Amino acid sequence: MVDKRKFSTINKSKKDKPAGLSEKYFNLMKILSMLEKDQYPSRNDIANECEVSLRTAQRYMQILTSILPIQYNREKRGYEFENKLTKKTLFLENKEIAVLAAVFSTLKKREPLLYELFANLIKKLNLQTKDETTLEKTCICLTPDEVSINYESKVFKLVMEAITNQKTLRIIYKSIETGNITEREIDPYELYFLDGEWFVYSYCHLRNGYRWFALDGIRELEMTEKKFIKPKDFSMDKKLEKSFYIFQADPVTIKVRFLPEIAHKIRRKKKLHKIEHREELPDGSILVTFEVAGLKEIKRWLYTFIPHFEVIEPDELREMIRRELEKELTKF
Template identity: 35%
Template sequence: MADKKPFKNLKPESIKSKKSKPAGVSEKFARLLDIYTRIAQNKYPSAKSLAEKYEVAEKTIYRYLEAIRDIDPIEFDNEKRGYKFVNGDRIKKLILTDNELLLLLTMSEAVSHLGEPLKRSFQELREDVTNVRKVPRADTGSPIVIKMPYAIETEKLSGYFETIVKCINEKRSIDIVYKALHSKETTERRIDPYGIVLYEGAWILIGYCHLKDAVRHFALDRILDLKEKWLYFEPKDSFSLEGHFSLSWGIYDDNVVDVTVRFSSKVAEYITRKEKWHPSEKREILPNGDVELTFSVAGTSEIKHWIYSWIPNVEVLKPEWFREQVSKELSASLENHRRIINSGFST
């Protein structure tokens, strides 16, 4: 039978009392569930580490541990310096049906494109909660393939990713040394990290930059150095990632522009098979079968690349300055192709 000695008798004498922040019922329940899960996952949490995580006194943590011990016996592991369940693993592993295994294969294939940090975390999660130890790779017989760019990875990116995610969850600032891709300029910045987005194979940090006094984007593979800080923040102006990207064609932010494009009837079915290409889209199908789409987007650089993918069956109608810009770029590209052909470089 498990020892029922109160946890307060196990507290190191060097611990000084510290006032806890008040927590509501739902927050207390969330903490209990989180602590239970950490112990069940064999992470061996200590009272000290949990107190720092939740910003409460260690005596509060001991009360949580006492409550957990009433559900399942736990004990302190002197070698691991943290708590574990007396009777071993407490998370029941799932036996999957064929449909559930297919879903797992799909998720595994998708996560394989996201880089090492998420691949590793997904594998650990899969092994923790299922009896499936190894999922077949797509090239050895998986019936599902996800076609998307693989994430850019660097030697340091994996560690940066995990640190940034932790600081996002705990609302703590980070200091970075950043080398911009276009300007090649290297700067030191303090960032309040708000979120991370995967865009065209690159992980992008979205956060408030103290140097620029504004929300900025930072590619993780361009970060030369990163240090987490014990400085807490609250997002500016009730920031949300959804709101931040609401007008962007992709992720970039600029002045809002109303863009109208016309697609020929040759590609009309490809255009209309998708309900919307952007939340702001207004669609008109013309009598001759052509399709006109109007968007309100933050800048034109990203939508322009999409427009170019439909050449020669697309035409920019508005605004006039954007139509002229596209015309000049296409003329320059055509001239380059003609010059190459005339030089005899064609194959």
């Protein structure tokens, strides 16, 4: 019986080889392709595919077996990878492993739920390096935020499952700001991590609009059998384009002068917000103009620079900060 695979390849011209590749390299890639497709190539198969002698085919296999776990399968009468995951192995540089290790370490200390998922992903990818560098040996360290996450793991897992399967959730929710408790159904779109807390962006059927829900505000939840369809043109980046962090409101233009004492901190950051304009002033201060959604989030961020900033506009923000600071000063 004619082996069609051999017949289709035996007459290929060597001129079909991509320009710039040596004959040996090109043939080794051919053999790896056969192995990855589980074709169990024999020495004869390799000789026919590469249009070389049996002796040369044997040399090719000696090269490959010296760097990869390849074995001869007597039953199939051909070569195969010892481990089926080998063909999915990713060989990384030390700097790439270092970055993964930093993330791995940080998640382990601060977010055990994501750490578990990340660890499983790493196992499936079967990462390897050319030396002894591993995820336990890294030259990068990320300082973990010690903020305690006060929600049960089942909440996180169920929300993530609902997002993946596009299933509506029924929740009992306590508002972080007002303390009001409501029952509602939400279509969860995406999870977002901010200031040590997790939020889920959802379509709320109770309010007939999009809302953010803090996971630690969810008192009870269950997944319904209702399916929702996420709009094809939905983009979280586009939604948050003008938000300072995540919350949305009407756009407003804000001008802030950062005093010379902290101007160096501002210069170190290429951008403080996606939509901004900077101007260096003669006295060494920096005037930054922002276009953001609402005042709430940028006001909270500006407080981290007290007393080294001045709000130029709008007057509403100036007045808001003045009143709050005056109220706080009465406590001292």
